[in-house]
Amino acid sequence: MKLKKINDFYDLILDEQDSNLIKSYLLEFISEYIQYKKEYLPFGTNISFTNSILATNEKLIRSDTLREYNTQLIELNFQIKDKLTELENILSGFTASSNREIKVLFPLLEECEKFDEYPAIGAIDSLTIKVGKGRGEDHFIVVPSGDELDTKLHYQIKLTWNKAKEYCAKYLKNMNAFHEVIINFDERLGNYKGDSVGTTILIGFIQEILKFYNAQIILRPICDVAFSGGVNSNGTINRITKEITEKKVEVVFFSNCSTLVVPKVDEQAAIKKLEELNQEFPERNLKLIAVKDIDEILARRDLIEISKQKFTARAGKFVKKNWVRAVVTVLLAILFAFLFVMDFDNNPAILTTDGGILFVKNKNGKILWTKKVGLLKNANTIKRILDVNSRIFDTDNDGKNEVLFSGGLFLGDKIITQKLFCFDYKGNTRWIKSFTDKVESEREKLDVNYSIAIIDTLTFTERKSLFLISANSNSFSSAIYRVDLETGARLPGTMWCSGFVVDAMIKDIDNDGNKDILAVGVDNGFEEIVIFSYEIDTLTRVRFSTKEYLIRNFPTAELKNYIRLPKTDYDNYLQMRIPGIERGTLNDKILEKKYMFATTTNEDERMCHLWINLDYNLKDFDVIVDNEYRVIRDSLVAKGKLNPPYTDTREWIELYKSKILYWHNGKWVKREELE
Incomplete structure (x- = not known):
């Protein structure tokens, strides 16, 4: 709630015209604002609230007054956007990532003065309970706790402890008379109040008592189920009121929980609120279960798992x-x-595809599992094309490989694009990410529909990073950026481009000891193929273009090289606005000390290429004309539709190379002007 108040205040101040007033108030609260943002997670709150925070933060990033805080604000934006994307995936019907430890969960509401006037702001919390031997009496330690434990919470702890011992007595012959019990609220969000956490505490008590006495049975909650409601002396789940029920349904709806358990007496209020939320997000799969008492919870195997303890554990x-x-x-x-x-051997080691199925195999070629996909037909013959869509990495150094996939993935009859999936070694989804940064140019505000392609990994600033390319599906913008390899969390460092980046590699191109990105793509402003490189860092910058297409609001990058390749007379004959680049052809020819890729020209489905070879000095080119290109262009020359010389001749190649432009000392020059 404090973050909301500062955010709303900043939003008002930034609309003022008095620059001195803006400067004064922005600086006064910026430290608190940054701290609250570090602690903020979108889960548990309507995404409209998170979007309002991001919108205000982007205004602050552009403020000259807060220039010294710019890096922190950008990094916080990435962190929140990353978690927001995970929440948006859940609201779109994707299964939530289940990497967290299975614990008993409960929805938590933040206390505020005018409860009914604010949107539900809360969180999903969990309990860690430890049971030990005690003397003289049962002793309970609550972490965190204020000077005095809330009366309702204290009553629930004592009541549910006795209920838990009654239940466990069926499975244990002897129990100590007294115990010391530590109840730890894992998120430690403040002073905990109220009795609606009673159900959660009772389940946690039963689980830990059985564990402490090494019972033959194990009891644990089903993953991603949240419980709400206090318990009375008869074991009945208490009413939590219509207003609180609606707020808690909203908190869980905007979380990564799959099920919410509510008291039977609050069922209708919960159903009505869920239906209301589903009108806006119809694909969100949240299951509501209403229960009358604790016995009903313990009897349901879709809520509580009860099994015999494995022999090895005893x-x-x-x-x-x-x-x-x-x-x-x-x-x-x-x-x-x-x-x-x-x-x-069940460890993924090899990826192959026929374009419709991704085959994940072990090192011996045995198929471990498959995914139905939609890839280019030549992905099965050109490894680099498959590599930009799917790679194998041990993301968490546990000896088991994960599989990353970013092409079209079928979930049932629906194909999912513009997502990066991380699958564990069994093929289960670990996380899903998308790229949704908002930028603008003089000509338009760009939408947030971006594809994702994989470059490679690199440990940078002590983080094992995955470098990616995202290209706007409906317009011209693209970006090179990085995420945490293990979690998919967005990390600082983005290069914006006014045209698609088609392929890239990570390499120290000038042997200065620092890793660089070397990329090939197109620029919509210059309407040409471009080659560029830059040193990897944590800044957000733009590759410069024409005024109309330049991405706004970010500093211009200092590039190590920037080269424009001209259109050929054949491209102009076809009235091509910009020639293409064949994805998957960028290659480092180490023995020849050259970088190679292929341009593409397409007429009536007849695709032909020029193979571009760039020397390691990033200045000198060789151009190889493929046979199809030579045949097509030479026939046009013979018919008088294009001027000589013929294509695969030194004269034509030198003519092409003479039009290549290099950015040097603040201007575009030709090769001879570089020396």
């Missing part, structure tokens, strides 16, 4: 007493596994 004492026999057994098991490793 075999520790045997291993300690018979360690020699245990070591021999383990060694034999390792030998047996080694002999049959080909049959049991």
Whole structure:
């Protein structure tokens, strides 16, 4: 709520005309504002609130008054946008990532003065409970807690503890008379009040008592289920009122929980609120379950999992007493596994495709799992084309590889594009990301429909980073940026371009000890193919273009090189606005010390290429004309439609090279002017 108040205040101040007033108030609260933003997560709050925060923050980024805070504000924007994208995916019907530890969850509402006048601002919290032996009486420690524990919360703790012991007595012969119990609210969001967390505490107590006494059964909540409602002495779940119910439904709706459990007496209020929210987000899959009492919760296997404890979990004492026999057994098991490793290797190592199916295989070529995809037909023959859409990395250094995919992915009959998926070694979705940055130029405000292509990984500023390219599906903007390889979280450092970046590589191109990006693409302002490079850093910058197409509101990048390749007379004959580049052809020819890629020209489905070879000095070119290009253009020369010389001749190639332009000392020059 404090963040909302400062955000609303800043929004008003930024509309004022008095620059001194703006400067005074912006600086007065900026430290608190940044701290609150660091702690803020979009989960638990309507996305309209998060979008308002981002909109205000982008105004602050452009403010000269806060120039020294610019880097912090940009990084915070990335962090919030990244989490917002995850929430938007959930609202669009995608399954939430389930990497978090399975704990008993509950919705939490932030206390405010005028509760009914504000949107629901809350969070999903969880409990960590530890049970130990006690003396004299049961002793409860709540973390965090103020000077005095809330009366309602204290009552629920004592009541649910006794209920939990009654339940566990069915499975345990002997329990200590007294215990010391630590109840830790994991998010530590302030002083916790009220009794609606009672159901959550009771489930947590039962789970930990059974664990403490090494019972034969294990009880744990189903992943991503949130519980709400206090418990009375009869085990009935208490009413939490219509107003609170509606707020809690809203908090859980805008979270990564899949199910909300509410008291039976509040069911109708919860259903009505869910229907209201689903009108705006019809694909959000939130399940409501109304229960009358705690026995009903414990009896439902879609809420609580109860199973026998595995033998191995109770075999520790045997291993300690018979360690020699245990070591021999383990060694034999390792030998047996080694002999049959080909049959049991489930680690992804190879990717292949026929264009319609992505095959994920182990190192021996055995198919582990597949995904139905929509890729270019030549992705099965040109590895680099598959690489820009799908790669294998061990993202978290656990020895098991993950698979990243960014092409069209079928979920049922629906194809999903403009997303980057991370699958674990079993093919389960770990996270989904999209690129939704908003930028503008003189000619238009760009929409946020962006494709995603993979460049490569690099450990930079102590973060294992994945570098990506996103191109606007409906207009001209594109960006090179990086995300955290393990989590997909957005990291600082973005290069905006006024035209599509088609391919790129990471390399120290000038041997100065720092990694660079070398990229090829097109520029819509110059209407030409461009080659450019820059040193990787954490800044947000733009590659310069013509005034009409230049991306606004960011500084111009200092490029290590910037080259424009001209259109040929054949391109002009076809009235092509901008020639194309064949994706997947950028290659580092190390032995020849050249970078190579192919331009494309297409007439009546007859595709032909010029192969461009750029020397490591980033100045000298060789041009190789493929046979199809030569045949088509030479026939036009023979018919008098194009002027000589013929295509695959030194004269024509030198004519093409003479029109190449290089950015040098603040102006465009030709090759001979570089020396």
